[in-house]
Amino acid sequence: MNGTQKVPVTILTGFLGSGKTTLLNKILSEEHGKRIAVIENEYGEVGIDQGLVINADEEVFEMSNGCICCTVRGDLIRVLGNLMKRRDKFDYVLVETTGLADPGPVAQTFFMDDEIRSEFSLDGIVTLVDAAHIDQQLGRSDESSEQVAFADVLVLNKTDLVSDESLDTLEARLRDMNRMARVVRSKQADVSVETVLNLGAFDLDQVLERRPSFLEPEYPFEWTGVFQLEPGRYEVSLEEGPDPMMSLVVVADQGTDEESLNEGAESCVRLYAESAELLHPGDKIPLNKHVNLQLQSEGRKSFSLEVEKSGHLGLFTQHTAEEFDIKVRRMDTSVSESGSNQQNDLLIPPIAERTWVAQHEHDDEVGSIAIERLGDVDPEKLNKWLGRLLSEKGVDIFRTKGFISYAGEPRRIVFQGVHMLFTSQPDREWGNEPRRNQLVFIGRNLDEEALQSGFDKCLT
Amino acid sequence: MPDIRELGPQGRGMLHEGWSTEVADYVIVCGWALEGNAFLVGDAAGGLYAFEGKSGTTLWHRKEVHEGGILAMSIHPDGHIFATAGQDGRVLIWKSKEGESNKALEIGKGWVEHLQWSPDGQFLAVVFSHYVYVFGADGKEHWRSDKHLSTVSAVAWSKSNELATACYGRVTFYDVIRDQVNQKLEWQGSLVSMVLSPDGDIVACGSQDNSVHFWRRSTAQDAEMTGYPGKPSQLAFDQTGMVLATGGGERITVWSFQGNGPEGTVPGELDLHIGAISSLAFSNRGSLLASGSRDGSVFVWLLQKNGHGEPLGGAFVGGRVEAIAWRPDDCALAAVNANGGINVWDFKNRTKSSPKGFS
Numbered sequence: 143m144n145g146t147q148k149v150p151v152t153i154l155t156g157f158l159g160s161g162k163t164t165l166l167n168k169i170l171s172e173e174h175g176k177r178i179a180v181i182e183n184e185y186g187e188v189g190i191d192q193g194l195v196i197n198a199d200e201e202v203f204e205m206s207n208g209c210i211c212c213t214v215r216g217d218l219i220r221v222l223g224n225l226m227k228r229r230d231k232f233d234y235v236l237v238e239t240t241g242l243a244d245p246g247p248v249a250q251t252f253f254m255d256d257e258i259r260s261e262f263s264l265d266g267i268v269t270l271v272d273a274a275h276i277d278q279q280l281g282r283s284d285e286s287s288e289q290v291a292f293a294d295v296l297v298l299n300k301t302d303l304v305s306d307e308s309l310d311t312l313e314a315r316l317r318d319m320n321r322m323a324r325v326v327r328s329k330q331a332d333v334s335v336e337t338v339l340n341l342g343a344f345d346l347d348q349v350l351e352r353r354p355s356f357l358e359p360e361y362p363f364e365w366t367g368v369f370q371l372e373p374g375r376y377e378v379s380l381e382e383g384p385d386p387m388m389s390l391v392v393v394a395d396q397g398t399d400e401e402s403l404n405e406g407a408e409s410c411v412r413l414y415a416e417s418a419e420l421l422h423p424g425d426k427i428p429l430n431k432h433v434n435l436q437l438q439s440e441g442r443k444s445f446s447l448e449v450e451k452s453g454h455l456g457l458f459t460q461h462t463a464e465e466f467d468i469k470v471r472r473m474d475t476s477v478s479e480s481g482s483n484q485q486n487d488l489l490i491p492p493i494a495e496r497t498w499v500a501q502h503e504h505d506d507e508v509g510s511i512a513i514e515r516l517g518d519v520d521p522e523k524l525n526k527w528l529g530r531l532l533s534e535k536g537v538d539i540f541r542t543k544g545f546i547s548y549a550g551e552p553r554r555i556v557f558q559g560v561h562m563l564f565t566s567q568p569d570r571e572w573g574n575e576p577r578r579n580q581l582v583f584i585g586r587n588l589d590e591e592a593l594q595s596g597f598d599k600c601l602t
Numbered sequence: 603m604p605d606i607r608e609l610g611p612q613g614r615g616m617l618h619e620g621w622s623t624e625v626a627d628y629v630i631v632c633g634w635a636l637e638g639n640a641f642l643v644g645d646a647a648g649g650l651y652a653f654e655g656k657s658g659t660t661l662w663h664r665k666e667v668h669e670g671g672i673l674a675m676s677i678h679p680d681g682h683i684f685a686t687a688g689q690d691g692r693v694l695i696w697k698s699k700e701g702e703s704n705k706a707l708e709i710g711k712g713w714v715e716h717l718q719w720s721p722d723g724q725f726l727a728v729v730f731s732h733y734v735y736v737f738g739a740d741g742k743e744h745w746r747s748d749k750h751l752s753t754v755s756a757v758a759w760s761k762s763n764e765l766a767t768a769c770y771g772r773v774t775f776y777d778v779i780r781d782q783v784n785q786k787l788e789w790q791g792s793l794v795s796m797v798l799s800p801d802g803d804i805v806a807c808g809s810q811d812n813s814v815h816f817w818r819r820s821t822a823q824d825a826e827m828t829g830y831p832g833k834p835s836q837l838a839f840d841q842t843g844m845v846l847a848t849g850g851g852e853r854i855t856v857w858s859f860q861g862n863g864p865e866g867t868v869p870g871e872l873d874l875h876i877g878a879i880s881s882l883a884f885s886n887r888g889s890l891l892a893s894g895s896r897d898g899s900v901f902v903w904l905l906q907k908n909g910h911g912e913p914l915g916g917a918f919v920g921g922r923v924e925a926i927a928w929r930p931d932d933c934a935l936a937a938v939n940a941n942g943g944i945n946v947w948d949f950k951n952r953t954k955s956s957p958k959g960f961s
Binding site: 199204207220 | 628630646671673689711712713715731732752753755770789790791792794809810811826831832833835878896924940
């Protein structure tokens with residue numbers, strides 16, 4: 143009713159021992175000029191002794207309809223309902239959950255309860271991860287992977303107890319599970335208060351402002367090499383690699399700056415969507431066409447390329463150049479068809495390379511699926527599809543975030559959801575920007591192909 | 603839809619300007635004591651005030667009586683003493699006239715959220731987390747409940763020795779003298795509020811899933827009223843037990859228990875507030891309902907047996923109406939709000955042939 147600002151609420155999750163209490167103590171004792179009310183759900187051994195701290199027992203209330211998405215945290219409704227009357231005493235609320243808490247009901251409380259929704263806004267979910275133990279925890283408990291999946295910020299804590307190498311592996315694993323989250327590393331939960339508060343993570347305007355493309359898109363190719371080539375014949379040769387086959391698209395006039403590489407990648411996604419032509423060693427690789435290179439025979443295999451006018455040729459390959467030791471050589475006009483020219487001085491190095499986040503098999507049950515498509519969607523079809531998807535799979539879909547381009551709508555439509563609960567609203571105007579759609583689904587055992595083809599059917 | 607702001611704090615219709623004043627913080631609780639000669643108010647900062655009933659003059663003022671703020675107040679049926687509870691985990695028993703507390707009960711580390719004197723004034727029920735305690739007016743503990751399934755959300759006395767408690771999934775009736783459970787009414791849902799009909803037979807609970815669930819104790823029949831836009835935290839029975847007024851949105855939904863109702867009947871709907879209902883109170887006699895809203899408006903309605911009703915008067919006080927209370931003689935109505943405002947209106951009730959309800 144009154145236009146007063148809603149109080150932002152951060153949810154702090156993480157397994158026992160991940161460092162939540164250390165982080166809370168740090169935030170409460172630091173001089174940051176912010177007034178924070180803390181709702182503490184875990185009676186840790188380390189007491190928190192400053193600021194406005196309220197203890198509450200975690201109370202998960204399921205509704206009679208049995209719907210998991212209507213499940214809320216009764217304790218939060220009670221405590222926040224009373225805190226609401228003391229709004230002049232604090233500017234932020236931080237809710238600490240117990241180590242075993244499912245973040246779903248906590249987040250849903252801010253959507254489902256009309257009174258809480260009118261006074262508070264869920265600002266973000268921060269999950270602390272004990273770098274030394276999370277690997278085992280992820281294997282053992284659903285809660286642990288759900289906490290990772292729900293996070294807007296993942297604080298990889300206790301990094302001093304783990305080697306850099308295993309940290310990188312761990313970070314990659316966490317990113318696979320949740321590609322929306324920002325990953326922050328820390329030793330003793332020593333992260334700045336800004337990392338935790340006022341994330342605006344549920345305010346998509348802010349998210350998109352900070353990270354216009356908040357997800358790194360997944361492509362069907364892992365590597366791009368751009369080669370400066372004069373007119374003539376060239377050999378593309380490959381060693382044995384992890385697959386007996388590799389797909390490839392070669393495009394002409396590929397730029398080398400970041401923007402051109404991204405544009406090239408997006409247009410190649412469409413070429414990759416077409417069925418591939420099978421090429422055998424010795425065959426000529428056509429331009430702008432999806433091909434599969436047959437690599438079953440032993441030893442180095444060569445394919446040929448013909449360039450009519452000088453320029454930059456882009457190779458978009460399914461695997462990295464390193465894995466197959468991909469090499470491009472100028473072929474002497476006198477060289478025989480076998481392509482056995484071994485002169486190294488004709489080897490042409492790429493003038494630009496880029497490795498992409500690849501689509502690949504996810505080891506964890508919990509993972510993220512990203513959809514990126516150029517063009518417009520039909521709002522009616524999209525609503526129908528999403529509505530059905532979330533009602534059927536809402537239990538397994540933890541978070542949804544994205545923006546879409548509605549046909550005929552000058553503004554971007556941003557949306558986000560927790561389980562089945564879902565909101566969308568118009569954002570800024572597209573202007574000259576190419577119309578595109580980005581969606582991320584984070585959940586358990588999601589069917590990537592079904593999601594992508596479902597979305598594709600909504601495109602106009 | 604009228605502009606509720608135009609009503610003004612002085613009131614329109616049958617609400618006539620009485621007195622008004624302001625306290626330092628968000629007013630959380632209020633009530634009439636000393637036969638309507640004192641109006642008591644407690645605020646979020648822990649301030650406790652008594653105002654002279656007719657003039658609004660301050661009788662006494664106590665600061666920070668509960669560290670962290672007041673959460674509950676219950677005035678003893680005789681009006682001479684009352685109890686307050688707060689975030690400090692304590693219950694204080696006060697003398698209404700002097701504003702002095704001579705008993706402090708230390709319940710525990712945590713919030714004491716609900717208090718209720720028994721109808722005969724012998725017992726005080728105190729809700730603390732998963733437990734309910736019953737104390738005598740002398741401050742001695744008489745009884746303590748077993749651990750509830752969740753934090754207790756409401757208590758109500760059905761008789762002087764029988765106490766009903768509501769929590770997640772259950773309403774329980776305890777005989778606090780014999781220390782036994784008389785009845786358990788179960789339903790999987792988070793019960794956020796509870797009222798009993800004056801004869802104690804009907805138990806109505808507001809539920810988190812935007813419904814009202816009720817039971818008839820005599821037949822163990824239960825029913826669920828769904829379709830509320832919000833959770834119906836506010837519930838009020840009139841003195842005859844004929845109609846139940848419920849919040850849970852901008853409209854007041856009134857269920858009538860006449861005939862075979864309310865099952866299968868269309869409820870009365872009172873629709874003038876533009877914000878969600880935040881408080882409801884029936885007059886002590888007769889069928890006058892006072893309602894307050896988050897939008898800062900107050901209305902008084904005359905209800906019929908079938909649950910339908912007409913507005914008699916209204917006012918706009920500017921802040922969320924946190925509580926509303928009829929003076930014991932029903933000749934004045936008080937409302938307290940989130941901005942610390944206190945408004946009292948005179949209500950011209952015909953005292954000689956006062957409405958006797960629906961009988």
